[in-house]
Amino acid sequence: MVTSPVLMWVQALDTILEKMKASGFDFSQVLALSGAGQQHGSVCWKTGASRALTSLSPDLPLHQQLQACFSVADSPVWMDSSSTAQCRQLEAAVGGAQALSGLTGSRAYERFTGNQIAKIYQQNPEAYSRTERISLVSSFAASLFLGSYAPIDYSDGSGMNLLQIQDKVWSQACLGACAPHLEEKLGPPVPSCSVVGAISSYYVQRYGFPPGCQVVAFTGDNPASLAGMRLEEGDIAVSLGTSDTLFLWLQEATPALEGHIFCNPVEPQQYMALLCFKNGSLMREKVRDESASGSWNEFSKALQSTEMGNSGHLGFYFDVMEITPEITGRYRFNAEDQEVCAFPGNVEIRALIEGQFMAKRIHAEGLGYRVMPKTKILATGGASHNRDILQVLADVFGAPVYVTDTANSACVGSAYRAFHGLAGGRELPFSEVVKLAPNPRLAATPAPGASQVYETLLLRYAKLEQRILSRTLRPPE
Known part of the structure; x- marks a missing residue:
């Protein structure tokens, strides 16, 4: 099992924002932001965590306020390959590897999130039952900026063995094969260029972001690299x-x-x-x-x-x-x-x-x-x-x-995507945004x-x- 502590990621965000603040970075000039997370990692939010997200105190760093918010403290990440049994179960449930690939874009892979969730449900059902929301690393980071649960975007969502890539909806067959009540824990997916909301007042008060700063859906590191290139x-x-x-x-x-x-x-x-x-x-x-x-x-x-x-x-x-x-x-x-x-x-x-x-x-x-x-x-x-x-x-x-x-093409791609979302997203070709x-x-x-x-x-x-x-x-x- 290969995992990363969720609080490490939270503290990393605290650290980088504090360093930017100390260097004199002018957060008031930020009109929109987006980001990328390592693909296939997931975060399980404990029941009640949404209240902590929406009531953050600007006097304290994030990691001190979110310590009790996760039902699984150490998140499985892309290097983990311990869910082979769950992969075979998922393929069998939908008619084989080729059928799963036709639905979700890939045959079952051990690192893909659906199989990791199935393993959590099977081996730690108490933790799963205490989970009110499951984020990808990308939508988890977006949630921290939003102060509420951010949706999973289509592109990173396609790395889960759960999303029907043609219809852009969760596959009921795949969800059912992985764990119960999974659709409500994931929330509906959104286009990758969507503006998902305005930044949390926490960042306005603690760092000086403008209240109207828009958060554009975060995506995976590989899709963000495609945008950056x-x-x-x-x-x-x-x-x-x-x-x-x-x-x-x-x-x-x-x-x-x-x-x-x-x-x-x-x-x-x-x-x-x-x-x-x-x-x-x-x-x-x-x-x-x-x-x-x-x-x-x-x-x-x-x-x-x-x-x-x-x-x-x-x-x-x-x-x-x-x-x-x-x-x-x-x-x-x-x-x-x-x-x-x-x-x-x-x-x-x-x-x-x-x-x-x-x-x-x-x-x-x-x-x-x-x-x-x-x-x-x-x-x-x-x-x-x-x-x-x-x-x-x-x-x-x-x-x-x-x-x-x-x-750092994923970072550059995230900046481009923030601009794209702010400029109109689906109504404006991406090539227009990056032409200069x-x-x-x-x-x-x-x-x-x-x-x-x-x-x-x-x-x-x-x-x-x-x-x-x-x-x-x-x-x-």
Whole structure:
């Protein structure tokens, strides 16, 4: 069980606001605020907690006044994976993993909130019965600013295995499979760009916020990052870090057994998809050390010295069990799809990078992604500083790659979303709100002939991936 103390989060808010106050920050200039919380965490408010929220004294910090307000003191968070039994129960209740994905955008995942709530109900029914409201971390933080319970927004709500992403309502079948009276404990969900109320008088009196400061629905950290990176329809963001993450802007939802589809945080009628790959930068660093003497400069030279398509050589590099697809081991194939035990160093490096990006494109297309004429790719994370890696990304996806200096994209996205909500939310396109923000820099464009090269390779890569997945033998060392 992996948890965080709820009061730690409350005290963190106290601390940051006191530091801002001590630094002379002028709270009276804040017209609206929004925020982001780590996805999949939840907070259980004890019966009677709403009275404490609505009667906060400006003379005391929040954590002193809210100590007795939580029926579960330590909240399960996204790293927890102890609810496997509840996941299987939920999938069985709705007709299987694919049926659940079609309803909620994802098959059952241990960290998703519905399964965590089911575990609390089954293992600690007294605490559940003492709970009058369940918040996500995001709506919990919004509740602190509102001085009353804030609703869960559509986008973060889609990471619960409970929200019907097409209809934007709680699934009665999923609620019933998790715990009784759950709908009233969750409250109705709202569009992510909704103004949910004015700031609590506590903040007006203690810090000097204006009484008319509007609170825009908080959302999850991943949806807030999509807003911060200013993705638009057809765009893709690739975070190249310790693990690699893809964010996709989708017009239509095509839920699958892998990845996640959430409601879009800035356009309520559209969607975002998320795919995570464990074998990211650590895998790239391993191959750099093995095949390029530990030098990124030599690594880049290897990419420059080999041709697009790597003369038909394809590789799969999963030193730790991958999420998408569930494979472990290293596999190399020659141009005739025969497995070989090794590649020359420069071929190995290109096979790794091409393979990583082909896997991302194949699995993104499995969720409904299609390259459009106006598609752009926004690259962030450590490997986005390597122009030769970005060139392969542009070639494989057939779209220009841009980079941005924006750090803390979830924080920036929250500021954009606050402005969007204040400016009219659903009545105003998000792109209008952020049109004056700094533009990302063009880093790479597809080389001539790239689409023809990878059109064939992508089909081969997908077939070879299926061949590896179908094996029952233990993977090679």
